[in-house]
Amino acid sequence: DATVGYLPFSRASIGSFFQQQPELKNPFLEDALLRGYLKRHLPSQEVFSDLSTFGERVAKEVDGWGRECEVNPPRLLHFDPWGRRVDHIVTSAAWKRMKDLSAQEGLVAIGYERTFGEWSRVYQMSKLYIFSPSSGLYTCPLAMTDGAAKVLQSTGVSWPVEEAYSRLTSRQPERFWTSGQWMTERRGGSDVASGTETVAIPQTDGSYKLHGFKWFTSATDADMTLTLARIQDRTGATTPGSKGLSLFYAEVSRDKDGLLQGIEVQRLKDKLGTRQMPTAELLLDGLPLSEEGRGVASIANMLTITRIHNSISAVAAMRRQYSLARDFAARRTAFGKLLKDHPLHMQTLSRMEVETRAAFLLAMDVGRLLGREESGLASQQDAHLLRLLTPVVKLYTGKQVCSLCSGCCEVGTQIPSVLSHTSSFHFFIPQVLSIWEGTTNVLSLDVLRSSSVTNFLSSLSPAVKAIDSALSELETFLQDAATRKPAYLEQAARDLAYSLARIYAGALLIDHACWKGASHLDTYAALRWCEQDLCVVAAKQRTGCYDSSTASLDAAMVYE
Ligand code: UCC
Ligand code: FAD
Numbered sequence: 001d002a003t004v005g006y007l008p009f010s011r012a013s014i015g016s017f018f019q020q021q022p023e024l025k026n027p028f029l030e031d032a033l034l035r036g037y038l039k040r041h042l043p044s045q046e047v048f049s050d051l052s053t054f055g056e057r058v059a060k061e062v063d064g065w066g067r068e069c070e071v072n073p074p075r076l077l078h079f080d081p082w083g084r085r086v087d088h089i090v091t092s093a094a095w096k097r098m099k100d101l102s103a104q105e106g107l108v109a110i111g112y113e114r115t116f117g118e119w120s121r122v123y124q125m126s127k128l129y130i131f132s133p134s135s136g137l138y139t140c141p142l143a144m145t146d147g148a149a150k151v152l153q154s155t156g157v158s159w160p161v162e163e164a165y166s167r168l169t170s171r172q173p174e175r176f177w178t179s180g181q182w183m184t185e186r187r188g189g190s191d192v193a194s195g196t197e198t199v200a201i202p203q204t205d206g207s208y209k210l211h212g213f214k215w216f217t218s219a220t221d222a223d224m225t226l227t228l229a230r231i232q233d234r235t236g237a238t239t240p241g242s243k244g245l246s247l248f249y250a251e252v253s254r255d256k257d258g259l260l261q262g263i264e265v266q267r268l269k270d271k272l273g274t275r276q277m278p279t280a281e282l283l284l285d286g287l288p289l290s291e292e293g294r295g296v297a298s299i300a301n302m303l304t305i306t307r308i309h310n311s312i313s314a315v316a317a318m319r320r321q322y323s324l325a326r327d328f329a330a331r332r333t334a335f336g337k338l339l340k341d342h343p344l345h346m347q348t349l350s351r352m353e354v355e356t357r358a359a360f361l362l363a364m365d366v367g368r369l370l371g372r373e374e375s376g377l378a379s380q381q382d383a384h385l386l387r388l389l390t391p392v393v394k395l396y397t398g399k400q401v402c403s404l405c406s407g408c409c410e411v412g413t414q415i416p417s418v419l420s421h422t423s424s425f426h427f428f429i430p431q432v433l434s435i436w437e438g439t440t441n442v443l444s445l446d447v448l449r450s451s452s453v454t455n456f457l458s459s460l461s462p463a464v465k466a467i468d469s470a471l472s473e474l475e476t477f478l479q480d481a482a483t484r485k486p487a488y489l490e491q492a493a494r495d496l497a498y499s500l501a502r503i504y505a506g507a508l509l510i511d512h513a514c515w516k517g518a519s520h521l522d523t524y525a526a527l528r529w530c531e532q533d534l535c536v537v538a539a540k541q542r543t544g545c546y547d548s549s550t551a552s553l554d555a556a557m558v559y560e
Contacts, residue, residue, distance in 0.1 A: 022327040022412065024063055027130045028055030030323055033357055034126060036522075037364060040515050042119040047126075054105060055130050062101065062134045068094035069136025074221070076268045087265040088258065089221050098138035103176035107131065108146045112153070112169040114375065121371035122364060125312050129363075132313045133320035141178040141219035143309030147302030148179035148226050152249070154301055161249060164224055180225035180252070181302060182214040189216065190442045192228065192296060193242035200229040200248060210248060218436070220265060224251045226302060228295045245295030304386075306437050307394040308370060311363040314397035314433045318356045321408040325349065328412040339411075348411055352404055354528045359400050361508035362393045362501065387450045389504065391443035396501035398434030405430045444493035447500065467506045470534035474499055477538045491546040495537040502534045 028034065028051045038047060072092035080086045102108065110124040132139045149168040152161050167177035187195040198212020210229050217225070228245045230238035238244050253261040326349060329339040339345045369386040372378040378386070434440055477496075481489045489496070509526035512518060533539055544550070 020331040022324040022331065024059050024134075024324070025327075026052070026055040026059050027133075027320070027323070028052050030055075031319060033360055034129065036515075036517060037360075037512070038122075038126060040512075040517055041368070042116060042122060044116065047116065047123055051126060051130060054127060058130055058134045062098075062131070065094035065097050065101075066134040066136035066138075068092055069098065069138070074268060076265055078265075084259075085264070086258075087260050087263070089265065089268070091221055094136065095138065095221075098136060099141075099176065099178065100173035102138065102142055103171050103173040105131075106171050107142055108149060109169050109171045111146060111374075112149060118371045118375040118377050119368075121367045121374065125308070125364060125367040128309065129312050129316045129319070132316035139309065139313050141180075141222060143306045143313075144181040144219065144222070144302070145178045146309065147181060147305035148224070150305045151226060151247075151299065151301045155298075160251070164249070164251070167223070177223035178219060178221075180217050180219060180222035180227075181299075181306065182217050182225050182227035183299070184216040185213060186215045189436075190439060193245065196228050196230060196245055196295075198227070198229040199238060200231045200246065202231065208248065210250065216269070216436075220268075222252055224249065226250075226299060228299065242296050247295045247298040303437065304370075304390050307390050307443075308363070308366050310433055310437050311366060311393045311397045314401040314430065315356070315359045315363045317401050317430050317433075318352075318359055318397075318404045321405050322349070322352050322356050325352070325408045325412040332412075345411065348407070351528070352407060352411075354525045355400060355404055357525045358505040358509055358529050359397045361512060362389075362505050363397055365504075365508055366390055366393050384450075388447065388500070391438065391446040391450070392497050392500045392504070394437065395434070395440045395443040395497055396505075399440060401430040401433055440497075441494060444497040445490065447497045448489060448493055467503050467510070467530060467534055470499070470503050470506070470538075473535040473538035474503065477535070477541055480541075485548075487548065487551070488546050491551060492537050492541070495540050499535045499537045502529075502532065502536070506530050506534055 035048075038051075069092055072094070074092070074095070075090045077086060077088040077090060080088075105127065106113065107124070107128060110127065111121055114120045116123050128139060128142070135142075145168050149165055152165040152168070155161060164177065167175050168179060170176045183189070183192055183196075185195045185197055187197070189195065196212075198210055198214070200208040200210050202208055208229075208231070210227070212229060214227065227248050227250060229248055230244045231246055232238055252263065255261060329345060329349060332339045334342070366386065366389050369378065369382050369389065372382050373386055438446065477492075481492065506526070506529055509522070509529050513522040513526045515522075540546070
């Protein structure tokens, strides 16, 4: 039939229109705020040219590896063809390339080489920020590796820990090691003190054998790990609670045939959004002790680092999703014009831009403070701020990324499916950023634990006029809360943490807008941010929602 060829939907013909997909461009060159931030704080040609080259490589090459990590998730081979138990975790070639790349690019090393003094962490975080959405979640092992290096550096223990430290911070792929962080057991991840059943049995040579079951061990292909256990005394007794926990260093050793020594990998977790990463349950047996200490307090250094990495990855995901949505708006037509020519659509995107900018400045500021502390330049106030802001920024950006990515799915309704073909940062992944390394509530309680809330307030007050009233509301709230029972502040913890994040982000946005290189759009972003309710906790307090009666009503309603 001669007419069939002209009918667009007949037989195998599927029509002539195909939507142009959003394009991933060099994430460094595409990001005005990142470049402005660095121009302001670290105006180094070497850094600019490294980030620019790396950004190109990420867009052109690494992003494809990230996709490969996603489509070829790790597999666990329990037995070899001869029936021997091998527990071999088979990872993709791309995952291995990520490891080599991480070493070559110094993604952990930069933080320890300190070539750029107090700004070295900002440089490292900028590079991770560019890398993260294309990394196939390799940023997860890198975060733990960085955290472990930080802990090892602070222990002062010599061999084999010194050797491990040099491997974690190496730029040579053949020497580079990654680390795990094995804290969570089956009873639960937040309350580590009650959850840890693993015991450490002293050996005659001063080492320990660890027996336990770790329930979550992301990136199980690590070369070493830091983990918690309870030391048994001669009678086999252990001390319960937090005080009974010690921190251990353990190498994940394999024999000459590659068989795991003293570890059984039970299974790989089948987890939403992070399947490309080997996560396993392990039975630990006979791993040597490297350090016996105050477990929770000792691993806190690692938590600080991994929580900062988490914040950077959250912001990076926001920026990436947003960039794709922005690019899509210039390609997609609806109601006769491009999406970018619909003012309402632009308003939606511009609100996302403000959200992303605020999140970026929060995360980078924690990196800045970390760099100051590590270079010995931190004032007492800087140290307090770092302790306070680490959980605040982790919990806040962990939630922002979920809501922004959800919004991006709507503004570019084709992006979710496109994403699995153009970016490994699958749109479900953001959810995990608010769970691991401490959930929102647990981190809100950590904000209360850090005793620096009051110092922070008095020092920040003069920083910016526009948020003065939010600050004084916050101050009034805290003064009032101090006169009440601890349960009152606990009820308010999450809103308090949110208030700190919003007010501090507002201060940073204003500060950035005051920089001589800033544009009128930086001012605009700051103004837009400060329009929202900054001091949530004061507004909620006025409704009486932290009063003792509400706790029982909450529970009654939840279980009605
Ligand atoms: O999830 C995990 C890995 C995921 C994969 C890696 C992703 C990385 C990002 C990737 C981006 C793509 S590993 C599991 C993470 N688990 C957690 O985060 C646990 C969450 N729970 C908490 O954080 C709790 O607050 C606990 C476990 C810390 C609470 O324990 P305790 O025993 O009840 O705490 P205490 O008794 O209040 O504190 C014990 C000591 C105290 O010091 P001293 O004894 O000197 O007074 C605390 O001040 O530890 C100190 N401490 C801290 N110090 C507790 N938390 C901190 C802290 N954050 N910083 C400094
Ligand atoms: P629970 O501790 O049972 O908490 C459940 C809920 O109760 C949360 O919403 C929490 O906020 C709330 N809650 C708990 N306590 C309080 C309180 N006092 N007040 C108010 N609310 C509270 N762990 C590792 O050690 N190593 C890993 O490598 C690792 N990788 C992971 C990978 C993935 C993909 C995931 C999802 C988790 C991983 N974890 C890992 C575990 C992770 O750290 C825990 O899931 C997390 O700490 C929360 O613990 P939980 O899931 O047991 O929740």
